[in-house]
Amino acid sequence: MNGLCSEIAPDVFEPRDDGLWVVKEEVKTFGKRIVFDGGEGDGHGPEGVQGLARVPEDQLDIVVEAAEECPGQCIFLEPIEE
Secondary structure (H helix, E strand, C coil): CCHHHHHHHCEEEEECCCCEEEEEEEEEEECEEEEECCCCCCEEECCHHHCCCCHHHHHHHHHHHHHHHHHCCCCCCCCCCC
8 A cells, every 4th residue: 555645644544563454533623533454452443444433624635645556545534413
């Protein structure tokens, strides 16, 4: 994998040790840091299609760009209502 998503939107995507990238929610936006990596305990959320991370309003355009540029086509965006 190449990590293009984290180059485009570093506040939303981060690399894992296995060479894949995951979505994250940051404290500065949501009050708590959650990494959707399937890990156990506080600060972790379900990975892959089991997880649903929120994207800050000011990051929407670059996250759409990251999804469009992802060579693995593995970023899926879906509007949600809170």
